[in-house]
Amino acid sequence: MSQSYDRGLIEDFGRWQEFSAGMWAWVLHKFTGWVLIGYLFTHIAVLSTAIPAATGDPAIYTGTLQSLEELALVRVLEVGLLSVAVFHILNGVRLLFVDLGVGLNAQDKSFYASLVLTGAIVVASVPTFISGAF
Amino acid sequence: MAERYSSFEPKGTRWFLQRLTAGFLVVVLAFHFMLLHFVHHAYEITFMGTQARMTQVGYFATMVLFLVTATFHGVNGVYNALVNQGLSGTRKTAVKYVLVGAGLLLALQGTRVALAMTGMDVTF
Numbered sequence: 083m084s085q086s087y088d089r090g091l092i093e094d095f096g097r098w099q100e101f102s103a104g105m106w107a108w109v110l111h112k113f114t115g116w117v118l119i120g121y122l123f124t125h126i127a128v129l130s131t132a133i134p135a136a137t138g139d140p141a142i143y144t145g146t147l148q149s150l151e152e153l154a155l156v157r158v159l160e161v162g163l164l165s166v167a168v169f170h171i172l173n174g175v176r177l178l179f180v181d182l183g184v185g186l187n188a189q190d191k192s193f194y195a196s197l198v199l200t201g202a203i204v205v206a207s208v209p210t211f212i213s214g215a216f
Numbered sequence: 217m218a219e220r221y222s223s224f225e226p227k228g229t230r231w232f233l234q235r236l237t238a239g240f241l242v243v244v245l246a247f248h249f250m251l252l253h254f255v256h257h258a259y260e261i262t263f264m265g266t267q268a269r270m271t272q273v274g275y276f277a278t279m280v281l282f283l284v285t286a287t288f289h290g291v292n293g294v295y296n297a298l299v300n301q302g303l304s305g306t307r308k309t310a311v312k313y314v315l316v317g318a319g320l321l322l323a324l325q326g327t328r329v330a331l332a333m334t335g336m337d338v339t340f
Contacts, residue, residue, distance in 0.1 A: 112297055119290030123318075126283075126326045129333075132263065136332040137339060140263035151259035160258070167245060174238050181235060210254055 103190040111173050114166040121163060157215040164211065165204045172196040234292055237285040244282045263333075270333040283326040291319040 101109070128146065135143035150156050173196045179185050185192055252258060256265065269275050295315050303311060328338045 115290070115293050115297070119294055122286055122290055123322060126322060126329060129329045130325065132266065132329050132332040133338055135263045136335050137337045143263040143266070144261070147261050148259060151261075160253075164249065164253075167249065171242050171245060175242060178235060178238060207253075210257070213257070214259060 103193045107173055107176075107189075107193045107196075110169060111177070114170040114173075117163070117166045118170060152215070154212075154215045157212045161204065161208060161211050164207055165200065168203050169196060169200040172199055230292055230296070234289060234296075237289040240281070240285050241289055244278065245286075248282065266333050267335055270330065271335070276330065276334065280327060280330050283330065284323055287319050287323050287326070291315045 128150070129143075131143045131146045135141075173193070176185075176189075176192045176196055179192070180189060252261070270279065295312060298311055299308065332338050
């Protein structure tokens, strides 16, 4: 069985060298979560160009999206978004297993596996994400 | 005993819904990335292509459910993160209502966007 754990003052980032794998998993899951909810608001704002596009000129939507995709900075940020999304997914799956009581003794290993798999998926996706941008 | 790190009080309703939405989002977020970056490249997206996808009932329903679950999961996660940082009292109540409001506005605007993507006029 798992139990609650007193993680101490994580707000004191000077302690980062003392962090265990579980603490890093907690910090990274939180950080990627903040990025993803922030992006969701931005995503809906950009896609809102579909509202005038539906009644008038579809180019408002198509032009906005394609203009953004022409910017190399946007492509790089998309790779960053992919990184945080993949890590949040993989670490989230790991947390679901932990909640089910599966693999409690391999939490460090499964966290490291999440990191390695995130890196592999992101590196493999880079050519697709930046094609035509540079 | 294994260490357990979480911002949630375990086994509550919001704890359960956070995990239920997580299970759905894992699948749909991966599908969303695959479809709109690998099957269709993001730089090739057009309103016509979006409309063709969104006029399929199953795809439309999946995307709206994706919006609602992602909004809940995100806003609920932020709330728990802030409570975990020590937020309490009046500030906690104020933050709760601000987040509920922001979440409802996001879901409303996202639903308008989804309907507009089918070609519907959603201007007031």
